[in-house]
Amino acid sequence: MHTQPAPSAPTEANPIIKSNTKSESNYQVKKRSGQTVPFSADKITVAISKAMLAVEGQKASGSQRIHDAVQQLTDQVLSALQRSLIAYPVVHIEDIQDQVELALMRSGHHKVARAYVLYRTERAQQRASSEASPKVGFSILESDGQHSICSLNDIEALLHDHCDDLTDVSVPKLLKLIEKSIFDGISRNDFNQSLVLAARGLIDLDPDYSKVTARLLLQNLRDSAFSYLAVAIDNSQDLNYADYFHRYIHTACKHQYLDEELKSYDLERLADALNPSRDRQFEYLGLQTLTDRYFIKHNTVCLELPQAFFMRVAMGLSINEVDREARAIEFYNVLSSFDFMASTPTLFNSGTLRPQLSSCYLTTVPDDLSGIYSAIHDNALLSKFAGGLGNDWSRVRGLGAVIKGTHGQSQGVVPFLKVANDTAVAVNQGGKRKGAVCAYLETWHIDVEDFLDLRKNTGDERRRTHDMNTANWIPDLFMQRVVEDQMWTLFSPDDTPDLHDLVGNAFKQRYEYYEAQADAGQIPLFRRLKAVDLWRKMLSMLFETGHPWITFKDACNVRYTNQHQGVVHSSNLCTEITLHTNDDEIAVCNLGSINLVNHLVDGEIDQSKLETTVRTAMRMLDNVIEYNYYSVPQARRSNLKHRPVGLGVMGFQDALYLRAQAYDSDEATQFADKSMEAISYYAIQASNELAQERGTYPSYDGSLWSQGILPIDSIDLLEKSRSNYLDQDRSQTLDWDSLRSSIKQTGMRNSNCLAIAPTATISNICGLSQSIEPTYQNLYVKSNLSGEFTVVNKHLVTALKNLGLWDDVMVNDLKYYDGSVQAIERIPDHVKALFKNAFELDTRWLIEAASRRQKWLDQAQSLNLYLAEPSGKKLDQIYKLAWVRGLKTTYYLRSLGATQMEKATSQSIETEPTETKVCSILDPDCDACQ
Template sequence: MKVTVITKDNGNRELPFDKDRLSRFIDKISSDYPDLSISDYKNEVLTNIEFKDEYSSEQITNLLALNASERIDRFEPDWTYVAATIYLHKLYKEASKNRAYDTDQKYGSLYGLLKVLGSKGVYDQTLLRDYSKEEIMELGQTIEPERDKLFSYVGILTLAHKYLATDKSSNVFELPQERFMVIAMKLMINEPSAYRLELVKEAYWALSNLYMTVATPTLTNAGKNTGQLSSCFIDTVEDSLRSIFDSNTDVANLSKNGGGVGIYFGKLRSRGSDIKGYKGVAGGIMGWMKQLNNTAVSVDQLGQRQGAFAVYLDVWHKDIFEFLDAKLNTGDERLRTHDIFTGACIPDLFMEKVENREDWYLFDPHEVKTVMGWSLEDFYDEKQGSGTFREKYQECMDHPELTKERVPAIEIMKRIMKSQLQTGTPYMFYRDTVNRTNPNKHEGIIYSSNLCTEIMQNMSPTTVQEEYLSEEGKIITEKVPGDMVVCNLSSISLARAVTNDVLERLIPIQVRMLDNVIDLNTIDVLQARHTNQKYRAIGLGTFGWHHLLAIKGISWESEEAVELADQLYEKINYLTLTASNQLATEKGAYPLFEGSEWNTGRYLERSYGIENHDGSISWSDNKWKELSEDIQNDGLRNGYLIAVAPNATTSLIAGSTASIDPVFRQEHVEEKKGFRSPVTAPDISSKTIWYYKSAFNIDQSWSIKQNAARQKHIDQSISFNLYIHRSIKAKELLGFHMQAWKSGLKTTYYTRSTSTLIEDCESCSS
């Protein structure tokens, strides 16, 4: 009788195939899932092995995982955990071999890991310098290998392929729970030694239970020697050659470390404007967008992926039509920037003109500044229906010396929707709504958003003040730093955290982790570092909304879902502000707190109070009154606090649904660099399957209602996608945009149609 030979240790050892041993292993790893068809799986695996004369132990492991993963579907979704267990067994085996400990232990010495990867130049030496051996040994004892069982197959594949620390030859050293512990150690490294270990353990608890995820750059780089920890950035470009090229250099430096960048081009002169008095010679913004496009392609983040940039432009800019066509696959290729995402900055007045089918006027920002003495983009409407922007816009319309182009507002909107149907962009940025609710309007204005439309923070350009040759022969450049926005992101796994009722415990440690990222970060661009310290802005977000609805048995298209969004995000806002207030008491408020709407109490009064005739405030709940008083007395640690990012990648790791989005379908195949795996909607069962309606089959007006309910409790914004069929009528799509604007949404992200394929920004994945 033929016996299959099993080879081990790269063929150095040969053993006869032990069928019973493998059968027992399969029984062991599947024992928690009695409803699976284990006998069929076992027979297929054993038959495959016995058919060949020789199999390596690595091939058997791969066969087991592959065969289990191929069985993942909505009827037997638990195969994902069987496949994950097999893959984890492979990781344990490789790590133990490389680190020289017994595989049965699963995890080796944390101290030993820090020593070996520190010596190889992978880990940051500060971990060994600032923590004693005894402290590290204690933290090593805290690690819970059993929490690896929480990973789905696609979750552990994603974590292992993209985030776990290896040596420089890509050999496995770090394991999942060690990645979480190293992140916790790094983020708490500067906390007072008296209670630092308790904070590390608390951060590890939050991460290892998959109650939250940190942003992709933090997940990748925390504790390592390379990279920075922030997700993305926003730059403002001044209308000068120096500013344009300096900005290009800055965004290239940010991009090389994995940061996505939003760039505001609204100050740049339009095509046909004058340069130094010479009429009609300016080339407009498209040439500079082409330059950025080349930078995005060339600065490819160590070969991992090309850079990710989004450019924003105001709808009154004379180049708006060229801008809106920039990503189309038809037309003049010299005016196309296929690798740049676009965003339209839209005032209330424009939407009113669209609704009333009135004319709209386009201007050249350079000419407006020259003739009028001010810049139109520096104003917004302080109240709905009235304000400084529309007054200044009218002045521009009426000025006899100012050139202008008149177009029907609906024609611009048609061009926006055409581009959205073909490319998914432009994003929509409702600038008046954004600036009216800006808690830090005492220090500036918000011109645009970031790559994923969830960040809303003050912006201004960096300018060169002086440049001279010193006596030593060195060129000295002095710059006035503008507000270059930095996004520090992290997200709550709603389904897991809400179901286990841990929000009150989770959010304080999460806010502390985010706040510590600000001080630990090493950002190459100095004005970004400066802005980070001034505002100490964070972006606490969420994912797993559809997952939570399914578990609770709530239909997406229901008032119950809208009400849950309202109540849940109010709670998250309250807990986040409370945590930041307590941190301010401990560590001090952010430097620009004085004069902010947090300081005056106006922000929370507007959100949770009603002003009476006598000027007093009637609060929706007395807890908000008390919190507002605490903040006014003791401050806030962070100037901006909540932002809901797309987080498609890290939600996969945590085994949940992305952001606040509905699922595309109940099951699909996830393809990433290095692996391919079937995926089902999380916790899908005979009970939950009815609540996992596909995104493209959901009435988007319900999604807008939900988002309006949560936006009331979010000081920044939300990466909110519209899902539409390719055959949608223009009137219906326009209706969704009008509803979003009237409902108080600050932004909409991609318009995803059944004909467009859009890759999510990994930088903002948190």
């Protein structure tokens, strides 16, 4: 029987309760007529009150139970609407009523919900029978105050144009959502935004909606830029791209966003090379990220469109070339096709008035007050122009050491780390991303235990650095003593100054000498403890706070190509750069990454294309060195003398999907090996060719290169230094002998060529998995400075579509299981094996693959480790395995939150762990540690 709200129900002026939520005058509700009215939370309260009383009867109107229920339901509805109101200030009346229905059902008010649904249905039927013919158009308020007329047919045609190559996108569904949010008299900005938000809301249903959303966003960007630059807009905008490009360059130079030198290029030749069709390859996250953080804007207008952006970057990188236009076009093609992507600072600043293009800066901090604050000052200058920082603090004397100038006692390194932390917060990276620095400390430093506590949330806040990353710089001798359960001695570096510059056996001999001096009473300030106890605390703090990271001093130094020039005292912000530093040199590295997916044909590497791309990429990276803006002289001096670059890779997980290989398989480990060997070979070959054209880097003589020792050969040096604590594969497939011979004859242009960076943002731009990372989750919401974005594993969706399993139920299942497919019964086992997320893999597989890559790298790789349920035993095993397998560094240890633990599954591999002694981190008899 149909139940209708009683006519005597409370009115808006006298509801059962009033919501505590304040109505926002800026928010609007679109009625079915198209009219908009101010949003009022009280109206939601009234609607729920009416529905309640229609079922409960008027006798319940004064009931506290009804009062509380209505208040709770109102709050639930407002909470659900909050996100959409923040994103776009107009909500359709139907959406509000949908949320009321859901709130009633979820709260168990099924009779009330049924009455509410029946009432809505009856009212819809009444409207349908009485409605006149639909409105053919609506007006849009343009920025100049004029009105234009648009119809749903116009919008439908636009959607069809953007979806013509996408098979699983529903134009009617998009159109229905858009129709809900537009109204007569809507502003042009709100109209454009409503199209983007409608498509964005469907991304979790199918990844193709991400491309539709990107194209709608691009349409808005084009219209805005073309309008501001007075470029004609018609149905074939691509034909006007050349005119736009000329105007963009001159306007951006006029407003001092770009270097005037860019106007001297043959702009017509460059404009002809632009390929606007490449705009259609963007996914929404990538294009929105570029829009928010990379494109040049003037006031509120985004002057830069994607292809102009890539050409602007290419023009900057070719500014010192002989045939600048030819090289700019060559560079543009690898960037705009996503075959290769330069690092974020290069994309930010190439072609601008301050072309600071380098990603990483490494410094060493001296042990005197002037030098310490000079180093912090350098941090500020480098961070200002988008550089990430790695600081070596191991020379600064420890707590209790004597200060000769005052005869007082030092407060140690921690107070200065606090200042460095606050400097990174105060000076962000060009206002475009947060300032970031990582402090490194050697394991023998007497302040190391305080250093481990820097990221704790308890204790004296004056001795905490919540915004700064930290890393342990661990010598092999310490790891050997952990394994052999021996004692370890902590010193202040003013008593043992040469330990800082010693590695391998030389370090061991000198360290043991200082231990003997301490035993003899000649070094009064020292502390001795069991090495395994310090190791336990290292791993415990790593699990508790995520810091300090574990990095290995000797592996970085013994295999360092330029070790004749100095000692590597730290890595960088992301642990992939391993270059020497001293008081006169701040190490600099310029980064970029190869898109592995774009170099696969039928699952196999296209060697010819890869060679071509790598050659171009290495030339671009080498060009950075002269063109780069250096905010401190030590950085310029170092970079011009040694010319290091870091070519890396991204999309490794995507490549495995295309090859139908699970990350935790021998086949994937082999692919990691072979793909990195190819990139390493072509990068070293390209540097050798550049040396033939441009000359060797100034400090080449005496390097490992000059001795015919390539990265693969330097493993022998590490084995000799480490004795029995190295087990690393050394197989090879390419003709390294010929390349080795060529290097001996003509040298190398760059002291270092290879480093695998995290590629967190540039992978988003290219629509790829990050770097060498396994899939984090198959469906999740990503948050960054550009906002929140739904991310769906497009490869999983394709696989499920091929099996006829992709539907609304599957989407809901993925959401329920936090993106995991392991507990969804109808998914076949072979699909589950292929699409394990990072927390469902045995961590040892990540280390095995990383070890295979490390043998080809002259620097390091940014390697995150994932554990669903960390324990003392597991942490001990994986970090010892990383050391034994020859890794130079590790990055974050990532674990699941407590709410996700019970949903995580742990898969183990059949191979046995490495044969090192295993110690538990905490109590060896405690079940929780096992």
